[in-house]
Structures are given as structure tokens and as C-alpha cells.
Amino acid sequence: MFINFFYELKNAKVPVTLKEYLTLLEAMKAGVASYSVDDFYYLSRATLVKDERNLDKFDKVFGTVFKGLESVADGEAIEIPEEWLRKLAEKTLTEEEKALIESLGGFDKLMETLQKRLEEQKGRHQGGNKWIGTAGTSPFGAHGYNPEGVRIGQDKSRHRRAVKVWDKREFQNLDDSLELGTRNIKVALRRLRKFAREGAEVELDMPDTIRSTANNAGWLDLKMRPERRNKVKVLIFFDIGGSMDSYIRLCEELFSAARSEFKHLEYFYFHNCLYEKVWKDNKRRMTDTMPTWDVLHTYPHDYKVIFVGDASMSPYEITYPGGSVEHWNEESGETWMRRTLDIYPHAVWLNPTPERHWGHTSSIGVMRQLMEGRMFPLTLSGLDAAARELNR
Amino acid sequence: MKFTGTESYVATDDLKVAVNAAITLQRPLLIKGEPGTGKTVLAQEVASALGRDLIQWHIKSTTKAQQGLYEYDAVSRLRDSQLGDDRVHDISNYIVKGKLWEAFSAAPAPILLIDEIDKADIEFPNDLLQELDRMEFYVYETRETVKAAERPIVMITSNNEKELPDAFLRRCFFHYIKFPDPDTMRQIVEVHYPGIQHDLVREALTIFYDIREVPGLKKKPSTSELLDWLKLLMSESLTPEMLRERDPKKLIPPMHGALLKNEQDVHLFERLAFLARRQERQPPQ
Numbered sequence: 001m002f003i004n005f006f007y008e009l010k011n012a013k014v015p016v017t018l019k020e021y022l023t024l025l026e027a028m029k030a031g032v033a034s035y036s037v038d039d040f041y042y043l044s045r046a047t048l049v050k051d052e053r054n055l056d057k058f059d060k061v062f063g064t065v066f067k068g069l070e071s072v073a074d075g076e077a078i079e080i081p082e083e084w085l086r087k088l089a090e091k092t093l094t095e096e097e098k099a100l101i102e103s104l105g106g107f108d109k110l111m112e113t114l115q116k117r118l119e120e121q122k123g124r125h126q127g128g129n130k131w132i133g134t135a136g137t138s139p140f141g142a143h144g145y146n147p148e149g150v151r152i153g154q155d156k157s158r159h160r161r162a163v164k165v166w167d168k169r170e171f172q173n174l175d176d177s178l179e180l181g182t183r184n185i186k187v188a189l190r191r192l193r194k195f196a197r198e199g200a201e202v203e204l205d206m207p208d209t210i211r212s213t214a215n216n217a218g219w220l221d222l223k224m225r226p227e228r229r230n231k232v233k234v235l236i237f238f239d240i241g242g243s244m245d246s247y248i249r250l251c252e253e254l255f256s257a258a259r260s261e262f263k264h265l266e267y268f269y270f271h272n273c274l275y276e277k278v279w280k281d282n283k284r285r286m287t288d289t290m291p292t293w294d295v296l297h298t299y300p301h302d303y304k305v306i307f308v309g310d311a312s313m314s315p316y317e318i319t320y321p322g323g324s325v326e327h328w329n330e331e332s333g334e335t336w337m338r339r340t341l342d343i344y345p346h347a348v349w350l351n352p353t354p355e356r357h358w359g360h361t362s363s364i365g366v367m368r369q370l371m372e373g374r375m376f377p378l379t380l381s382g383l384d385a386a387a388r389e390l391n392r
Numbered sequence: 393m394k395f396t397g398t399e400s401y402v403a404t405d406d407l408k409v410a411v412n413a414a415i416t417l418q419r420p421l422l423i424k425g426e427p428g429t430g431k432t433v434l435a436q437e438v439a440s441a442l443g444r445d446l447i448q449w450h451i452k453s454t455t456k457a458q459q460g461l462y463e464y465d466a467v468s469r470l471r472d473s474q475l476g477d478d479r480v481h482d483i484s485n486y487i488v489k490g491k492l493w494e495a496f497s498a499a500p501a502p503i504l505l506i507d508e509i510d511k512a513d514i515e516f517p518n519d520l521l522q523e524l525d526r527m528e529f530y531v532y533e534t535r536e537t538v539k540a541a542e543r544p545i546v547m548i549t550s551n552n553e554k555e556l557p558d559a560f561l562r563r564c565f566f567h568y569i570k571f572p573d574p575d576t577m578r579q580i581v582e583v584h585y586p587g588i589q590h591d592l593v594r595e596a597l598t599i600f601y602d603i604r605e606v607p608g609l610k611k612k613p614s615t616s617e618l619l620d621w622l623k624l625l626m627s628e629s630l631t632p633e634m635l636r637e638r639d640p641k642k643l644i645p646p647m648h649g650a651l652l653k654n655e656q657d658v659h660l661f662e663r664l665a666f667l668a669r670r671q672e673r674q675p676p677q
Contacts, residue, residue: 019562023417032413042409050561052424052568190514190554210466218473 005044005065012061014054023047037066189261191387192232192304201226233264235299235344239309240269240282247352250378251308254350258306266299272313273333273367274340275324292336296343304390305340305347308378311367312353318366337370347371348386352378393442401430401437402572402579410567411438420524420546422561425569428614431549434569435505438547445502447544449491451512457519460492460506461529461538484534492523493538501542510553517560525563572615574601584619591632596622599635599645603652609660613651621650 002024009016024047033039041062049058201224208223215221236258238251258265268278268290277289316323318333341347349367351358355377358364368375374389376382395411397403403411411434414421423431439446449460465486472480479485489497495504509517523529527540548564550556572580574597581593596618604612613621624647625635634646644661645651652658 015558017562023419023565027413027417030416032409032416038405039409042406043413045406046410046413046421046565046567050422050556050558050564050566055568206466210470213470220470220474 002044005061008061008065009048009058012057014049014057014061015051016048020048189258189383189387191384192234192262192390203227230263232262233299233303234258234262234266234306235295235303236265236267236306236308237274237278238267238269239272239307239311241271243310243312244352247310247378250352254308254378254383264303266303268295270309271324271326272309273317273324274307274336275327275329275333276331276336292340296340301343301345303344303346305344306386306390307347307349307371309349309351310353311349311351311364311375312361313363315363315366318363318370334370337367341371346390346392347374348389349375350378350382350386351375355382395438395441398437398441400583401433402576402583403434403437404572404576407434407567407569410565414547414565415442415545417565418543418545420548420564422548422550422556422564422566423569424550424552424566426571426612426614427551428616429569429571430615431569432505432507435503435507435547435549438545439503442503442545444500444545445498446505447491447495447498447502448505448507450507451509451516453511453513455512455516457516457523458490460490460520461523462490462493462531463488464533487531487533492520492529495544495546496527496538496540498544499541501540501544504544504546506546506548508551509548509556510550514554517556521559521563571604577615577618580615581619581622585622585626588622588626589632592625592630592635593622595632595635596625600651603645606660606664609652609657610654611652611657613653617651617653621647624650 002021006016006021024044027033027043027047028040033043044062045055045058049055203225205223205225208225209221212221212223213219236255238255244251255267258267268280269282270278274292276292278292278295279289281288313325314323317325318337321330321332322328323332349371351364353361353364358368358375364375374386376386376389393415395403395408395415397408410421413419423434425431435448436446464483465488469480469483469486491504495502524546527543528537530537577597577600578593581588581597600613600618600621603609628647630646644658644665648658648661652661
């Protein structure tokens with residue numbers, strides 16, 4: 001029945017399965033949706049979408065697949081609009097506004113133009129100043145600023161026929177390339193958790209106690225065990241200053257999320273590329289630095305390493321000794337990166353630059369190659385992929 | 393049996409369809425949404441609208457799936473055995489029913505609310521797959537199968553702290569409660585404080601939605617905070633006029649403590665007020 005719809009959803013990367021499709025058919029059969037397009041939209045949304053990040057994609061697909069249905073509804077709208085709009089306009093317009101309408105040639109003229117536009121108009125329209133749509137300055141359409149405007153679909157939810165519910169795409173800002181908030185980051189970082197029992201024995205180990213007591217012919221034999229704790233250890237290197245300034249908020253969020261999520265977290269700052277010195281306090285970065293060798297020697301190889309930086313610099317800063325813009329470096333950034341990666345097999349680079357711009361900066365390519373492709377954009381999905389990579 | 397909203401709960405059309413789908417097909421309904429949009433309250437309202445009992449199972453980070461089915465109280469049995477109590481011979485004396493068992497055995501079928509499922513361990517939803525799908529489970533200690541005579545209506549809420557496994561999601565209906573638009577919000581306010589002054593509500597809502605628009609807020613105020621704030625405004629008998637006066641010096645709304653729960657957000661507002669004042673002193677040339 002809706003096979004086409006199902007496959008379109010699959011093509012749009014909405015994760016739908018046969019089971020959910022069958023559930024939808026079952027629900028239709030049981031009469032949950034009662035033959036109205038809106039109800040069917042709500043029902044199929046509740047059945048097929050299981051994550052609010054996919055709602056926007058779903059709305060888009062629904063809009064295209066059921067375009068036929070939509071036009072039937074639109075046809076009605078074109079047939080009846082005059083009295084309907086007049087009623088609506090009379091209800092919402094004040095006397096002053098009606099006087100303003102005269103400036104466009106009177107109410108009838110306005111209605112006439114509107115009807116003409118409705119017929120002329122091919123598709124949905126957003127913005128602009130002529131066509132009917134939303135958020136424009138044309139006299140027609142909803143949410144506009146023209147005092148002569150006729151409101152369509154803005155007055156009450158019952159009259160929303162002019163703007164389809166799915167056309168509004170209200171969920172668009174929940175798509176998964178959205179900027180991160182700390183809570184979201186924490187969720188993504190949770191993938192990194194690794195539980196282990198270590199330390200003092202403080203918890204009663206019930207199964208073992210029962211087994212030992214049984215072995216002990218019924219005499220109580222208490223067994224204790226240590227508490228479960230998150231054991232993952234993380235080392236973060238932040239690029240700071242220069243071109244990173246525009247991403248400072250994103251990095252702050254990542255930092256605060258990581259800090260509350262991991263007990264074993266160490267962080268250091270560097271500038272542009274990792275060289276022989278790193279620091280923990282940006283105010284004293286010139287005086288109070290720590291040799292990178294010490295860092296590599298201090299933290300064992302089971303630490304997971306995350307670099308955060310835009311990797312946007314001159315390629316010489318990575319590949320040549322003395323390439324650093326701030327000081328004379330004896331060894332190239334590349335040498336230091338390789339050294340670090342040799343010690344820590346689990347490492348990723350998070351890049352706040354949008355992924356589509358990566359190709360424009362050659363140093364990003366160089367760094368990506370150094371990281372053996374383990375560079376991820378600093379978005380939720382990128383962070384998720386990075387966490388998976390670190391856990392491998 | 394259909395849910396159409398109640399006197400004290402404004403349900404949007406899409407929410408009604410989702411709830412009715414879950415009731416008709418007897419599958420769990422998963423509810424997500426911003427904090428304070430009435431996820432937990434929904435279950436209570438559905439229960440009262442359908443005249444069923446509500447069994448609430450609040451999930452904590454330490455909750456195990458098994459606790460929802462039953463627990464074998466080995467420690468009391470051990471103690472009884474050492475004291476020579478007669479009860480010790482019947483193992484069923486030491487099986488403590490969990491919330492799921494309770495819901496399966498109640499008649500008529502109740503509403504089971506599994507609240508904040510994302511708080512639990514990542515494996516938790518997987519451990520409940522069969523139990524929620526078939527509505528039955530096996531008790532190893534007594535070798536019996538517990539099966540729901542009538543399938544309870546299961547509602548699950550999540551705050552998105554963890555992703556739920558696909559296999560679990562496949563078996564649920566899903567609804568995302570989006571933040572109510574001003575019209576719906578007006579209805580919600582009316583439902584909670586019938587007869588409240590319309591002017592006051594209008595002014596308060598304008599301020600409320602303005603605050604939500606302010607970029608950079610750590611925690612946007614939600615419905616429950618708006619309701620608290622209105623209650624405060626009424627008890628202090630503030631007039632709509634006092635809310636309306638857009639004096640830049642009073643950019644921070646009265647009783648803002650009910651709306652802004654974060655000292656950084658309050659600072660942000662103070663800074664904005666300060667900027668507004670400065671702009672007023674130096675009118676643009």
C-alpha cells in the first residue's frame with residue numbers, strides 16, 4: 001500500500017524496518033488514523049520515526065511522496081478561498097487595517113490578486129515579496145510584516161490547511177548535524193565508558209556469597225567485591241588561539257562535558273600543531289610549559305587521545321623543522337604527531353571546521369593523513385563516530 | 393477506548409493519534425521531549441482518562457531489568473534457614489514481585505509508566521525486549537511462566553541521555569513532544585488556572601517566549617516553570633500593566649527566579665539590561 005513511501009524513507013536514510021511498516025499497516029487496519037491525511041501523517045510518524053533527529057527527514061519525504069494528496073487539498077483551497085479568506089480577514093483585521101488595504105486597491109482587488117497568485121503559484125514559497133508563502137513581505141501569507149497582509153494559516157490551528165503540518169518542518173533544528181550542547185556531548189562521550197571493578201572491596205557480592213554459603217553447607221560466608229567504576233582514561237589536546245577563536249564556545253562545551261564525564265581526564269593546550277612543549281594554563285603559556293616528552297612518558301599507552309583543532313595552518317608548520325609561527329622548533333610537527341600516535345594507538349582528531357570545507361585547506365589533508373583518516377567533524381554524529389573509533 | 397485529552401491536560405492532535413495507536417495495538421509508547429513538557433504527567437492523565445490504575449516504575453542509574461520482573465530475596469531466606477523458620481521450604485515466599493509483574497497480574501490492565509528509561513544502564517532496554525513484546529517472563533526459582541492476562545498499556549519516557557537500542561525502538565510507537573506554541577500554551581495555562589486574567593497571561597507569555605528566544609541561555613524555561621511563575625505573579629497580585637512596562641532598567645522580569653534557574657542565565661540577563669541602559673543614554677547619532 002505504501003511501499004513506495006517506505007522505500008523513499010529508506011533512501012532518505014530514515015532507519016525504518018519491515019516490522020515498523022507492518023505495524024503501520026496493522027494500525028491503519030485497526031482504524032487508528034480514521035481516513036484523514038493529518039491523522040495518517042501523525043500515525044506514520046509515530047510508527048516509523050524513532051528518533052527526533054530523523055523527524056525533519058521524515059517530513060521532507062512525506063511531503064514529496066504524498067504530493068498528490070496535498071494537491072487534492074490545495075485544489076479545494078483554490079476553489080473556496082474567497083469567502084473563506086474574506087471571513088478570516090474580517091475576523092482578524094481592524095478597521096485601520098482595512099483602511100490600509102484600500103491602499104492596494106480595496107478589499108476586492110486584494111482578494112482578486114490573491115486568487116490569481118494562488119493559481120499562478122507552483123509550489124510552496126518562503127520569503128520573497130511576491131508569492132504566497134510564509135515569512136515574506138508579500139501581502140499574502142503567514143507571519144509576514146506587511147500591514148496589508150492577509151493571514152493564511154496563522155489564525156487558528158483549525159485553519160492550517162494552507163500550510164501543511166509536515167511542510168512546516170517544525171523539527172528541522174533537531175537534525176543531527178546541529179551544534180553541540182554539553183548534554184548532547186555527554187551522551188556521545190558515554191560511548192567511551194568502560195566499566196571495571198577495581199580498588200577496595202566495599203560491595204556485597206550476592207551470587208558469590210550464596211554459592212560459597214552453599215558450598216559451606218549453609219554457614220554464612222560473606223564475599224565482598226569492589227564497586228563498578230568507569231575506567232576509561234582520556235587525554236585531550238586543545239588547539240588554542242588564532243583561527244580557533246571562532247570555535248571557542250564549542251570547545252568549551254566539549255571540555256566541560258568531558259570533564260564531568262571522565263574521572264581520568266588530562267588536558268593540555270597547543271597552538272596549531274603539537275610540538276615539543278604543551279601547557280595547561282594559557283595565561284602562563286610562555287613561562288609555564290611542560291615538555292611533550294614528559295607527557296608521553298607520564299601517561300601510559302592505554303589512555304585514549306583526542307586532539308581538538310581546526311588543523312588550518314600553513315603545511316610547513318606540520319612538515320618542516322622550524323615551521324612553527326611562534327618559536328623555533330627543532331623537530332617538525334609531523335615528528336611529534338607520529339611519536340604521540342605511536343605511543344597511543346587509540347587517538348582521534350576532532351575538527352570544528354565544517355567537513356565540507358576540509359578539502360579547501362591543504363594542512364587539514366596533511367593532518368588527516370597523519371591521523372590515518374581518524375579525523376572527525378566536531379558535531380554530534382562526528383563525536384559519535386570518534387567515540388566508536390576510540391573504542392575499537 | 394480512546395484518549396481525547398482531559399480537563400487538566402491539553403493534548404495536541406499528533407499526541408492523541410500516537411497514544412491511541414499505542415492503546416489500540418497494545419504496544420509500548422516511547423515519549424521524548426524537552427524537560428518540563430509533561431511527559432510523566434501524560435501517563436497519569438491517560439490513566440485517569442481511561443479509568444485505569446497507574447503503576448509507576450521510576451528508573452535510576454542502578455536499576456536492573458530483573459528488578460522490574462521479580463527479585464529473589466536470598467538474604468532473608470538465608471537468615472530464615474539459620475533460624476530454622478518453616479517458611480524457608482517454600483521458595484515462593486522469597487520471590488518479591490516487581491512492577492512489571494504487578495502490571496501483568498492486575499485486572500483490568502493498568503497503565504505502566506517506565507519513567508526516564510535513559511537513566512539506566514545501556515543494556516537495560518535490551519533486557520526488557522521479550523518481556524515487553526510478549527508480555528510474559530519465566531521465573532526460574534519457581535519454574536512458572538508469568539503471562540499478562542490483559543496487555544497493560546506501557547508508556548516509556550526518555551530524556552535522551554542515552555540512545556536506545558534499535559531492536560527496542562522497533563517495538564515501540566514514538567512521540568516527540570515539541571514545545572507548545574503560544575496558542576496551545578494559552579490553553580494549558582487556562583486549564584491550570586481557570587479564570588486567570590487574559591491580559592496578564594498575554595503579557596506573561598510574551599515575556600516568556602522572548603526569554604526563550606534569548607540566544608545563549610543555558611536552560612530555557614519550560615511549561616512547568618511558566619506555570620510556577622504565573623502562580624507567583626498571581627499571588628503577588630502583579631498587574632498586567634506592571635509586566636507591560638518595558639522599562640529597560642527592568643529588563644529582568646519580576647520574580648525571574650521561577651524562570652531562570654541558572655546563575656549564568658541571570659548574569660546574561662543583567663548584562664543585556666546593562667547594555668540596553670547604555671544604549672538609552674547614548675542615543676544613536
